[in-house]
Amino acid sequence: MKQANTIITGQIVDVFSKRIFPGKIHIxxxxxxxxxxxxxxxxxxxxxxxxxxxxxHIESSMLSPQQFAKMAIQHGTVGTVSDPHxxxxxLGEEGIRFMVRNAGHSPLKINFGVPSCxxxxxxxxxxxxxxxxxxxxxxxxxxxxxxxxxxxxxxxxTNDEEVMNKIKAAQSAxxxxxxxxxxxxxxxxxxxxxxxxxxxxECSTYEEAKEKIERGMLIQIREGSAARNFDVLYPLIQEYPxxxxxxxxxxxxxxxxxxxxxxxxxxxxxxxxxxFDLLKAASFNxxxxxxxxxxxxRENDPADFILVDxxxxxxxxxxxxxxxxxxxxxxxxFEPKADQSPNIMxxxxxDINNLHVNATGNPVRVMHAKDHELYTSWSPDYPKEEGGLLxxxxxxxxxxxxxxNRYKPQAPSVG
Numbered sequence: 001m002k003q004a005n006t007i008i009t010g011q012i013v014d015v016f017s018k019r020i021f022p023g024k025i026h027i028x029x030x031x032x033x034x035x036x037x038x039x040x041x042x043x044x045x046x047x048x049x050x051x052x053x054x055x056x057h058i059e060s061s062m063l064s065p066q067q068f069a070k071m072a073i074q075h076g077t078v079g080t081v082s083d084p085h086x087x088x089x090x091l092g093e094e095g096i097r098f099m100v101r102n103a104g105h106s107p108l109k110i111n112f113g114v115p116s117c118x119x120x121x122x123x124x125x126x127x128x129x130x131x132x133x134x135x136x137x138x139x140x141x142x143x144x145x146x147x148x149x150x151x152x153x154x155x156x157x158t159n160d161e162e163v164m165n166k167i168k169a170a171q172s173a174x175x176x177x178x179x180x181x182x183x184x185x186x187x188x189x190x191x192x193x194x195x196x197x198x199x200x201x202e203c204s205t206y207e208e209a210k211e212k213i214e215r216g217m218l219i220q221i222r223e224g225s226a227a228r229n230f231d232v233l234y235p236l237i238q239e240y241p242x243x244x245x246x247x248x249x250x251x252x253x254x255x256x257x258x259x260x261x262x263x264x265x266x267x268x269x270x271x272x273x274x275x276f277d278l279l280k281a282a283s284f285n286x287x288x289x290x291x292x293x294x295x296x297x298r299e300n301d302p303a304d305f306i307l308v309d310x311x312x313x314x315x316x317x318x319x320x321x322x323x324x325x326x327x328x329x330x331x332x333x334f335e336p337k338a339d340q341s342p343n344i345m346x347x348x349x350x351d352i353n354n355l356h357v358n359a360t361g362n363p364v365r366v367m368h369a370k371d372h373e374l375y376t377s378w379s380p381d382y383p384k385e386e387g388g389l390l391x392x393x394x395x396x397x398x399x400x401x402x403x404x405n406r407y408k409p410q411a412p413s414v415g
Contacts (some may be wrong), residue, residue: 022040064336213243
């Protein structure tokens with residue numbers, strides 16, 4: 001059925017010319033046919049480019065791509081750059097295919113990469129192995145836009161053949177390569193960049209992020225559920241507006257209910273950042289870097305945009321994708337389709353005896369987790385001891401950690 005032409009009026013936020021003006025957006029066949037400035041009275045709303053999460057693992061939301069889309073669209077998100085690493089680590093290519101198929105039933109423009117590190121390290125037990133040959137094969141397909149985060153930066157620094165072949169496969173396919181190199185600085189950082197890696201979402205200090213920008217990388221400022229770096233890195237948005245993107249990396253469902261990239265637009269304005277610089281980071285820079293088919297509120301672009309009540313509070317009124325309203329008047333205007341999800345779960349039931357840790361009388365190595373950071377440290381300590389066993393001690397916040405093999409019945413590892 002041919003889509004009827006539509007006219008949306010309001011205060012148009014033009015990021016290219018850095019101005020706001022009353023205007024009309026003429027939409028036809030899912031595209032912006034004309035943007036017209038007008039002297040007429042327009043609706044009391046602001047029209048802006050839709051928001052893009054430049055790096056996210058949808059699996060961390062505990063939702064399928066369709067159900068994730070249902071939540072994200074109401075927060076003004078029109079597209080994502082999504083790494084299906086987590087499901088691929090478990091299910092291999094079957095997991096990737098499920099994500100692509102399921103996402104195809106939603107209006108959200110979910111752009112997938114090919115995971116570069118399955119498994120993440122040679123020390124883990126994973127359900128699959130994706131070698132450079134499979135990476136090369138997948139990157140030939142149009143639905144894959146980039147090589148996902150190259151977290152094996154030691155492999156890059158040592159010229160590991162498999163690692164370098166994956167990067168070469170992306171370069172041959174004309175795809176960017178995402179980075180993941182927390183704390184990497186100096187000559188080693190330069191070698192990592194020179195290998196062809198262009199982005200970084202793991203910076204937790206201003207100095208590290210600034211060095212990576214000045215050496216040529218684009219920085220994705222992350223504000224997710226597990227790691228939150230916006231409060232430290234936000235000055236870079238004003239200092240390097242063409243080199244910054246916004247991302248969540250991991251967004252758990254209880255946080256996704258509250259908001260998505262829209263919360264960073266609001267938070268950035270509380271820090272007195274320029275709305276045009278924020279929108280560049282939240283829409284333009286990821287769309288251009290990854291060559292996404294996401295409209296940027298220009299004539300002849302896909303009609304992907306949002307309406308907000310006013311810029312400071314940034315409350316989303318409507319979200320349009322390809323000219324169709326999928327969220328408006330506090331309602332989600334699409335329904336996910338049923339889709340059978342694959343799974344592998346062959347773990348043994350846990351028994352209390354599986355969780356015993358014998359006491360030796362010596363201090364044990366206790367890992368220290370820090371709120372909203374992925375970095376950990378450790379120290380020797382003495383957990384509670386009784387009857388020759390070690391016990392968790394909530395008074396000291398010393399807890400056991402248990403890793404259970406999901407792929408075959410096996411005793412857990414306990415520490």
